[in-house]
Amino acid sequence: MEIREPEPDESERIRDVVESSMTTSFRLSPGQIDGITDEEFADDAVSERLEDDETVLYVVETGAEIEDRTIAGVVEGRLADEWGEIDWLFVDPEHRGKGIGTELYESMTERLRDRGADHVRVTVLEENTEGHGFVERFGLEHDGDREVEVAGESLVKYVYTEPDIDVSLPTESRADDATVTADTADEDLPGTETTDGDLTATDDGTTVYIDRDEAESGTAAPFFHTYEDEDRKQQYGYYCANCGSLEVSMDNMERLACPDCGNDHAERSKESYDDSRL
Structure with missing residues (x-):
């Protein structure tokens, strides 16, 4: 070689x-x-x-x-x-x-x-x-x-x-x-508040629970998983940490996109990787 x-x-x-x-x-x-x-x-x-x-x-x-x-x-x-x-x-x-x-x-x-x-x-x-x-x-x-x-x-x-x-x-x-990262304090996340110790946002009158430990990277700021319940059993969708939108969409290629600010993320493959291949 x-x-x-x-x-x-x-x-x-x-x-x-x-x-x-x-x-x-x-x-x-x-x-x-x-x-x-x-x-x-x-x-x-x-x-x-x-x-x-x-x-x-x-x-x-x-x-x-x-x-x-x-x-x-x-x-x-x-x-x-x-x-x-x-x-x-x-x-x-x-x-x-x-x-x-x-x-x-x-x-x-x-x-x-x-x-x-x-x-x-x-x-x-x-x-x-x-x-x-x-x-x-x-x-x-x-x-x-x-x-x-x-x-x-x-x-x-x-x-x-x-x-x-x-x-x-x-x-x-x-x-x-980006002004928001995964390590940003809760008070810096737009449209959120703390409810009984939980970080929440409101979507059309519905309280949504934001899980800071489940983040997906974005080109402007992270996306956080959201849930309908405090126990995080029923997922609601995603929260855009760049603008506070809960209208984040995902296409069939698992690409997350925020229609309000343009923040997006294309999830990479989760298939196993063999270090010896390269």
Whole structure:
């Protein structure tokens, strides 16, 4: 296995890896995958990355003989002030289980630190059903969400950082500007009050109980599970901590959305993850 910077004329080989990896591991439609692949890894996009001093692009090549060599993985990182960020990491499904993902991650982390990064963060699309578990295996924790526009699609990336880092994440993320987080005091949650020790809200005269311990991340603020009863047996719906709305909807892809403020969240897959796959 050899990890190296790619040549400009290898963009098609890179796109093949990206497309096959996303088809296997991302909960996206074929059209969405084509759009992301074509925009992010087109010939000119790869060339620009290779010429950009702040961006690092690596591929991993397998095969002992020249004629048998193939690109089996891709990773992209960049520098942003004191931060290094790993934006994309793909391993071809046919070459998983060989530690390629780990090698790419560790090589990129080392390179970013060598180039001056004090801290490294990783962004993972919510629709990446396997990437979250992979990143968490390295001790990183979910530390915010970022809404990004990719190939005309509005998508959400989870931002993972090392725990207990007392520095601010760079801006770019809607989560950075959110005034409400899962740790915000009850009195800061709009439209709520405390009733006999329980956090409640009112919907058309009905008292709804809000469970602060059951939170779903949102691009602007969390969503909390709500219940019709104090014992939390009968779920009512969801409460948007950004604006206080109880009109939160969920579609057939388990995407939560607040119609009042635009806060949304696409729940990632709960299927089990095998750390050895990448």
